[in-house]
Amino acid sequence: MDITTVADDLIVAHDGLVVHRLEHLEPGTVHEVGGVPVRTLVRPDGELLCRLATVNDVHFGEVEAGRIDDDPLGPIQRAEPGEEPYPETMNRGAVAEIADIDPLAVFVKGDLSQDGRPAEWAAFEACYRGAFDDRLHVVRGNHDAYHGQHAYAGDRWVQLPGVAVALMDTVIPERSTGMLTAEQLDWLDAHAAVADTPVLVMGHHQQWIGSGASRSDTYFGLHPDPSDALAEVIERRRSIVAYTAGHTHRHRRRMLDSGVPTIEIGCVKDFPGTWAEYRVYEDGLMQIVHRVSSIEALRWSERCRHLYADFGVDYETYALGRLEDRCFTIERRS
Numbered sequence: 001m002d003i004t005t006v007a008d009d010l011i012v013a014h015d016g017l018v019v020h021r022l023e024h025l026e027p028g029t030v031h032e033v034g035g036v037p038v039r040t041l042v043r044p045d046g047e048l049l050c051r052l053a054t055v056n057d058v059h060f061g062e063v064e065a066g067r068i069d070d071d072p073l074g075p076i077q078r079a080e081p082g083e084e085p086y087p088e089t090m091n092r093g094a095v096a097e098i099a100d101i102d103p104l105a106v107f108v109k110g111d112l113s114q115d116g117r118p119a120e121w122a123a124f125e126a127c128y129r130g131a132f133d134d135r136l137h138v139v140r141g142n143h144d145a146y147h148g149q150h151a152y153a154g155d156r157w158v159q160l161p162g163v164a165v166a167l168m169d170t171v172i173p174e175r176s177t178g179m180l181t182a183e184q185l186d187w188l189d190a191h192a193a194v195a196d197t198p199v200l201v202m203g204h205h206q207q208w209i210g211s212g213a214s215r216s217d218t219y220f221g222l223h224p225d226p227s228d229a230l231a232e233v234i235e236r237r238r239s240i241v242a243y244t245a246g247h248t249h250r251h252r253r254r255m256l257d258s259g260v261p262t263i264e265i266g267c268v269k270d271f272p273g274t275w276a277e278y279r280v281y282e283d284g285l286m287q288i289v290h291r292v293s294s295i296e297a298l299r300w301s302e303r304c305r306h307l308y309a310d311f312g313v314d315y316e317t318y319a320l321g322r323l324e325d326r327c328f329t330i331e332r333r334s
Helices: 086-101 118-135 182-194 224-236 295-303 315-320
Strands: 002-006 011-015 018-022 030-033 036-039 048-055 105-109 136-139 156-160 163-168 199-203 240-245 252-255 261-264 274-281 284-291 328-331
Touching: 002 036, 002 284, 011 030, 011 284, 018 030, 048 086, 048 163, 086 118, 086 274, 086 295, 105 118, 105 156, 105 163, 105 199, 118 136, 136 156, 136 163, 163 182, 182 199, 182 224, 224 240, 240 284, 240 328
Parallel strands: 048 105, 105 136, 163 199, 199 240, 240 261
Antiparallel strands: 002 011, 011 018, 030 036, 048 274, 156 163, 252 261, 274 284, 284 328
């Protein structure tokens, strides 16, 4: 059994295709789930000002999960004959769950498509724009620009009640690694300098922070120099409370020297198949990761627990991460 979600009022566990939900709980209280004690999150003080949601790595157009280039190793999972494409299954489930919380905004942090084909973007738009219309805010990922495409390029500043979101384009066209230019960082710095609410910075590529990876522009994320420059802006502008990304298909939270978290959210398209909710209170925020739990989505994502096993990868541990990497509070900086 996986304890997948903890909020201030909710605990969700998954045991294969069986979902256990404990609802209407009190904040900061302990409950036993499958013999495991689980504590709900402590709710930040003040009024709930808004909810927002994020997804990333939705990959419309993908037909093989676990494929690495032309390598035959895997295991590689595919939709069975008669099944709909699995990105459709997973994203339709995510959209339905996100709609249930009625967010003021939905942010998509890249890799909308597998290869940036018009039909793939059209499928993405039909699924997400059709549901959220002008509440939807989108930036590209590396899969959307491998052939030099420019759709969904550029940075966006979105002001919501109690929080501002800086949605930043980290893509280097035709490459898998990421970049933030000096002009982009100046743009963020200027906006954050005058922000009168907490600021969430979002992008596709995860930040390099100098631990567990060599300092090289081959790093599979934001290059080290712009990663350091982003950390310097975060250190200087105390309105910024987190950087959150996708790209790695995993859940992970690391802390910058400033005490600000740099976060990775797993993909929608395979195991565990997730999206993230942010609840914004007067005195802080909560990140709550949800596993897409329609029966069709669970049937598919359970088949993907052991992707890359032929390469010696423990994908289910890597992708799911720790509960405290998925669900936690984010404090305002004084």
